[in-house]
Every structure is written in C-alpha cells, then in structure tokens.
Amino acid sequence: MRLPALFVTVAVVAATIAGGAAPAAADTAASKVNLEAGAGLHHNSAAVTYERVDGAVNSVKIISLQAFSGEPDCVWVEWNDPKDVGDGWTALNSEPPCYGGSMGETLNRIIKAPKGHQLKVRLAAYHGSELVHKDIAKL
Template sequence: MRVSALSATAALVVATLAGGAAPAAADTPAGPVLQVDLEAGKGLHHNIGTVFYERLDGEVNAVRIVSVHVTSGERDCAWVSWNDPHDVNGWSNLTSEPSCNGTGLEEHPDRIIKAPVGHPLKVRLYADHPGSDVVHKDIEKL
C-alpha cells in the first residue's frame, strides 16, 4: 500500500514537472541578452541609443539583434547601424527609419547579422542636424 501511494505521488510530480517545464524551455533564449549603450552629442543635440543582442551558439562573428532603441536630440535625426562588410557604404541601418526632433523609436528586428572572421562587429549611433553637415557618432563593439 505504501509503495503504490509513493508511485502515485511520484507519477503526479513527474507529470507536473513535465507539464510545467515544456513552456519554460520554449521561452528560454539561446544565450544571455547583452546590451550596448550609445551616446552622441550634447545639449539639444544629445542622442542616445541602446542595442540588445545575443551571441549565436556555434556561429563565429554572428549575433541576433533583439531590439534597438534610439532617441534623437531635439534638433537632430539619429540612426543605429552596424558595420556591414557587404554594404557599399560600410554601414547598414538596424532601424527602419530615423528618430528625429527628440522623438523616440523602438524596434524589435529579431535580425541576425554576420561578418567574416576577423571583421569585428560594431554598432554605431549616427546623428546629424538636418540641413547642415554637423554629425555626431558613437561606435561600440558587440
């Protein structure tokens, strides 16, 4: 009698763990989400950006961009981009549009970026004053 009660309890515990473990495992990211903070300019031209990303298991020089946040200065337009070795200009935007005139922009591209071995992945906050050639930049390695 005692053995069957124990077996029933063990079966209940195993079923509970199995039922609860499956959804948690599906929601677990492949690796830790990392953060890079970017900042350029001062005063009315203060621009900030943040990139959240994770490294890909088994991949050399590749990361998944989880989200990008950018807030431009009150008189600027700002973009966040990465040093794409396949782009003619050397940089590709991570956001679909700029943040302008003090507005904020948040996007979740869920995008994988890759570069050849030896090409360090970098992100850049690039801000300019519309109608002038004044530019602010901040570049950080991933």
C-alpha cells in the first residue's frame, strides 16, 4: 500500500507545481494608453497597446497601435528612443495617416531603454513640416 500512496503523493505535488507555474506565465497583462491632441479639424488621436517584458529592465512590447489624423494633418506615434540622434523620438507606425485618415498596425515590437530612462510615447501631428501639437504619455 505504500507504493500507490507514494504515486498519489507525487502526482499531487506535480499537479500543484504545474498549477502554480501556469499563472506566473499569465502575469503580464496588456495595457493601453490613449493619446489626443488638437481640436476641430486638427483633432488627432492614437491608442497604443503594450505589455511589460518579463525579466527585462525598462522594456515594453508594443503590441499594436491605432492612429487617426485631423483633416489637415499627418500623425506619427513616436517613442523617446535614447539612441535617436535627431530629436530623440522614433516613429512606431510605418506610415502616418493623413488628411482625416486612420491606420492600425500590429507591431509586436520591443522597445527598451537604459535603467532610469522613462519610456514614453507621443502623438505628433504635423501640418506640412511644422509640429503643431502633441500629447505625451508614460508607459
């Protein structure tokens, strides 16, 4: 009778370990940040869906983004890339929606920065080459 009891104990311990490990993999939940800027014909908006990268310092996975442009504008969703030598912002969308258009992209792209560099996204609306308004949010 001892041998079957040992198998039952091993099975219960294995099930407990397996059951305890499953929720750890599901701890990372997607978050969404909404960005809006401008008014009237210049009203632009975007939504960025992201999740934290487990075990990585200051890293997020951008899952998807949606952007909507105002009538006279073109809209970029950008992140504050510490490696960008220009203005410090790098585009997430491949093409901007313009003149009242919209776009959606599934990215599954990891962005990361050194410890202490707060990751941010911004909605940048351009009227011609002029940055007319923006909205910035922390990730």
